[in-house]
Amino acid sequence: MIKNFRTVPNIVFGKGCFYQLDNIIDKRRQYTDSWVAFLVDDVFVATELESRIPQHDDDLLIWVNVDDEPKTTYVDRLTLEVHNHSRTLPCAVIGIGGGSTMDLAKAVSLMLTNSGCSHEYQGWDLIKNQGIYHIGIPTLSGTGAEVSRTTVLTGPERKLGINSDYTVFDQVILDPNLIKDVPGLQRFYTGMDCYIHCIESLQGTFINTFSRAYGEKALELCRNVFLDDEPESEEKLMMASYFGGMSIAYSQVGACHALSYGLSYILGTRHGVGCCIAFDYLEEFYPEGVKEFREMMKRNYINLPRNIISRVNEEQLEKMISVALSLDPLWENCLGKNWKEIMTREKARSLYLKM
């Protein structure tokens, strides 16, 4: 059975298109008591963006904090806050921010119509009911969260996404102006999430022509942005992220993402940073990609965090290895069906110990 995948069915792309949000939401406000829940990254408190959020009287605006990676407990708390706002459900949930904020908006949209706690849905196709109509508006580019069918959450047991057709946004608004003030370091780390997952998917064993077309173009756009420093780089970075996300339709990420999940779980390392830290030690698996990645770091004056594992005790290291090795599809994509013979616990340990 070949995957029949769901895409974001409505897309608007272009500088300044954020102003169309009110108009787009209006089509959903069918009743006099229709209201909207905005989940917005709290870095935008008291910024120009705040004044441009088209919040109507009955709407709820929640500033979300994503200093830490999104947790299932946080999703459940936010869902309760939305429930408590009104006796009716919102007609739309809008996520404005980077990958974490968009993932929170996706998860809240799902949890408003699916009972229980969000950690119960970590996995594949466990969601039973369609979520609330939800819109994604990225203010950071690279994660691909704007097109993916997952919302990656750290739960009590593991870091794992809620993967479902219902997770996909109903609408995305891709306004390159929204990413032009991202601090350089964050822009780089998040952009590298895209670069690295393209390398992993293109070199993987799962790839097909569909995903290859998207992945190759995403990679080319990343090179334009991080090596050639071409004009219109915000627009290109936004497209790289979108294409990179689409390329995952028929492929998977690989060794780097698996190891970075272990770092995030134990050390709380942000996803993009964790990917960069791990990727720099994966030359034996991705020789050309790592070489080019180092060139990108050089051109963008990046100094990676080093020796982060020195803070980790033996028990934590063991757990880190377990988290990474639990991600079978990622390893199979990278190393083939017999991946366990290559990526032993000892091998994973030796990689972590370099970081």
Add this chain to the structure above:
Amino acid sequence: MIKNFRTVPNIVFGKGCFYQLDNIIDKRRQYTDSWVAFLVDDVFVATELESRIPQHDDDLLIWVNVDDEPKTTYVDRLTLEVHNHSRTLPCAVIGIGGGSTMDLAKAVSLMLTNSGCSHEYQGWDLIKNQGIYHIGIPTLSGTGAEVSRTTVLTGPERKLGINSDYTVFDQVILDPNLIKDVPGLQRFYTGMDCYIHCIESLQGTFINTFSRAYGEKALELCRNVFLDDEPESEEKLMMASYFGGMSIAYSQVGACHALSYGLSYILGTRHGVGCCIAFDYLEEFYPEGVKEFREMMKRNYINLPRNIISRVNEEQLEKMISVALSLDPLWENCLGKNWKEIMTREKARSLYLKM
């Protein structure tokens, strides 16, 4: 206002995925009297494909003939045939064939739920009601009909699409095996539709970064197929067509498509053939594209039809020019806002007289 465009929300891509059609349709058969209308290109009568169409007892299979380009009168006749099959509407309309067949399926899906004649809806956003759920299954690649928001029809007055968000398929099934037996000439002409509309859109004045990313990759895939004769060329051609169609989201075709519409209207020239005939005389507008196109013709042993205008009388030539010049957005995309100063009736006449 930047266009908020609708994409095909469900896609399955891969060799052999056609067999999943029955399963995909089954999700739409909610009632015991649910039935499906298949519109299938009549070149498949008594072929292996016929035996693989998952037709249930109450379903209707119509063999459509697309020797001529689709006409609004034909759409109206097909719609009536579907209406007459049952007192209920079908739960799905499935188009299996090339661009013309897929366009017929789109148009019938719309006309089943919108009153009147199809020519009344030629234009932009005139459709009022959502059509019947419709699936596109290409057996020819290049037109982009599988992703476009139009169904191009020849009406009493003109050749013009029914352009609407409702026109877009709800599902496409992209099975490269279905295009592997296309005769070489047809494969070339239809593939060139994609190549040419990418050249027109990439060189046009309307393009943005979104459409550029899709158009550039589509062009590269066309080169792989028609210049480099790479392996997996069916898969690449199918992706080129899909990307080429997506690239139109924020761009337009240009001079070649406009002139080819005149050829189709008066001479009934098939769209792909008409595009090739016209493109060969458009070196002054698309110098590099025409050069590469000629190389592709050479490598694929193509001899273009010549002197086709010798069959045309003065009145027909005048009408041909009027049809071509009525397509304002195409000319504006090609030549800018002052296009009328460049593409006069005399200029258009001189181009047609070469063909």
